[in-house]
Amino acid sequence: MNTSALRVPTEMEVSNNYNNNMSQIENGYGSHQLPTKSITIDSQMKVTDDDGHALRSGNLWTASAHVITAVIGSGVLSLAWSMAQLGWIAGPLVLLAFALVTYYTSLLLADCYRSPDSETGKRNYNYIDAVKANLGGINTWFCGVVQYTNLVGTAIGYTITASISMVAIGRSDCFHEQGNHALCHISNNPYMALFGAIQLVLSQIPDFSRISSLSIIAAVMSFSYSFIGLGLGVHKTIENGRILGSANGPSIGDVSQEDKVWQIFQALGNIAFAYTFSNILIEIQDTLKSPPAEYKTMNKATLLGISTTTMFYMSVGCFGYAAFGNDAPGNLLTGFGFYSPFWLVDFANACIVVHLVGAYQVYSQPIFAFVEDWASNTWPKNKFLQKEVPVNSLLCGPLPISPFRLIWRSFFVIFTVIVAMLLPFFNDIVGLMGAFAFWPLTVYFPVEMYIAKSKISRWSSKWVALQILNLICLAVSIAAGLGSIAGVIKDLNNYSPFKTTY
Template sequence: MGENIATRNQLQFHNSPAFDVSLDVQGGSKIVDEDGRLIRTGTLWTASSHIITAVIGSGVLSLTWAIAQLGWIAGPVVMVMFSFITYYTSTLLVSCYRDPVTGKRSCTYSDAVRSHLGKVQVKMCGFIQQLNLFGTTIGYTVTAAISMVAIKRSTCFHNSGGKDPCLTSSNPYMLAFGISEIILSQIPNFDKLSWLSIVAAFMSFTYSGIGLALGIAKVAENGKIKGSMSGMSIGVVTPAQKMWRTFQALGDIAFAFSYSIILIEIQDTVKSPPCETKTMKKATQLSLAVTSIFYILCGCMGYAAFGDLAPGNLLTDKGLSSPFWLIDIANAAIVIHLVGAYQVFAQPIFALVEKTAAKFFPDSQFITKDIKITIPRLGSYNLNLFSLVWRTLFVILTTVISMILPFFNNVVGFLGALGYWPLTVYFPVEMYIAQKKIPKWSMRWICLEILSFCVLAIALCAAGGSVTGVVHDLKVYRPFKTSN
């Protein structure tokens, strides 16, 4: 009864044809790999869909606003810079998937840090990773609710001819999103999320494509390209506001490229041969190339359409509003995408808590015992009461916090600042240095450390800008109130 609960969960759907994992051991088919865990079936395409699902999220909606703070020169340059930094450090990270001494696979990001940097660093990494994953689920809940409210208000405005102010609270929509996540959180692990990630990735292209197309149409309607070389000008905002907004924009862009937090977990679903590292480098290259092009096009076309007064959220915050039915489709796609993305980011938290609980309480029937439930035409499902209760409480907690702090841009910026440097840059760089035994003060070591330090400085500035924004919002916001 004290087995690894994550391992047990990986096996619990093997009798279900709905999840395509039915394998006959007696017939010679393998259901476990060399580590005694369910055999991995992930490919370049499933890994890419997971990455795209994680990358193209709420971050794309704030890029127009971010470029408006930076201007035509710095905006695109910063986006390209973050894209290259993310790709480079991601290749370092996937190279550290296996233990440098034993060759054992790392199931999680923390396992990789433990293998390369030791127990002290892994504690810091685990805390930052779980905090960032937790924060991201809150950000996704806020964003999904905002999009659902936008659909409601769009329909209301259309039906009333613009006469009704259409005051709408986001709280019921956050509750609806939370209920859907309680149900989906019973999916056991990443191996069972491929179908959800593929759907979510398709939704990403849908709303990004609509935003891009409508941005182009808006520019054509205006008959000119708006914006300036330096972004939001002094006079419209104070010098202090310009500085903090610029810092917050850096955090928004960093958040848009933050996915390394779950890269090792994604890599652990990839089958071998070929080598997992080769597959993941190709998946990273493909995914970042696609998402970066979308990001730059969406951000720049939105800025060209709205100029320095670009909205905080391209599809909801006084941004694109017609044709209303197409905007509704885009916002619906955002909601569907975030339903899947929430699970992609929540699963590592679920796995950690359940694994830890099974380790400390191996004889607890509540934690380790499964209840077999037969589902007609789908096979059987092993219900674990601890997983059911714990995952439900987690979703409830993130939903309540989202209802208290529904600040889109500032939450996005803070999450980007919080997680980008340590998880996307610092730990991959330090692990790579340890793995390759790069001599201290060598040219390569100096270049890697300079990269890490520069991104740290950017992250600190971004965090300052976002915190300042949250403080400003809290001065005027009243929780659980209807907003316009």
């Protein structure tokens, strides 16, 4: 045995060894200096995710803001009218049924963000990627057509709604000065152009992850005008001294049997539109940081968003119906059931406009990303597509501006404005978009992807239950679409493009 190895060092030797070690550390770890490669890897892990993309920073609150911004939109303004077509019995039940179906299928869809494993699988960056990974084939093509057609339609619908709210502000001031029976006709075309001009600027925000502040502002605005609509409805109900409306909506005689059927169908489409956000759920989920797993955060955000919006929807719809009964206006805040206080009506409509400015971007960004990714993959060496110029912005900080984005996104905004000017029918367009998107995007694809991913055997009890849900929702979408098309045809009989005023 080497006894010298067991010798206890003196106090001076310990002190000298300590000083030498500290000197080596201060000089860069001496002979044990960490390799540069290790530092690079550690740094990279802090700025990129597992897929090499920039580190995602979204959380429960930003996702909830996106959901609320997407869900509480122009649809809330048509709910009193929708309740009026269905009556006190069916109205609240239908509203609650749409909420439950949307929540359940949203959970199924959120589980498809990664494939095949929900926590460690490959990311699906958008709805189409999820369908391609889980179903493939013609389903991918069908999903793309439905999703992007609906997103374009929603952008058009929001342009119409924003302009109607801006017109309502001018008409409210006119009624205040000249009396409630004054004509006060105003064209909404200049206001559509103004809304489009704002979107021309905001559309240069490069991607979805940079519009969180815009979504938060929009969500605050949606709460504001929902509260105002609710408050005005409660006030008018108290002023009336009774609750208006009936168990089954308008009676045959007050309206024809044909009109009653079409209006019930259109009301279903309006409620479906009010809950539409599945078409951008995956895109919202792709902004979330992990851990925890993205689907867990998204499930909480979905629960928070849908429960919050359902509470508002039920309150606004019911009190609006209670205030006006079967004569509830198609748009609660622009139909001029409320004339006073005029400043509060003006403020509510201003909140609608600000909200729709942000909501337009929430629904348009997936379209922008799809077209730009396709162009980049098709012509990867094209300098015009790849060129970017950094520009400072007050809202989102430094932004890279691309000439290609500038041209194509401007074209998209101008297109939506022109179509909105040609078909400025609020209730009909809202119902048609809701009918077109509800079954395929909210129900069919989430259900079919869940069946495929979970390997649920055909004709099992769970498979049968999911297919029954599929068929019921398909029937609802068809009925809602027919009702909305009938409404558009009826409106076209009294409409002149670019000339009709409100």
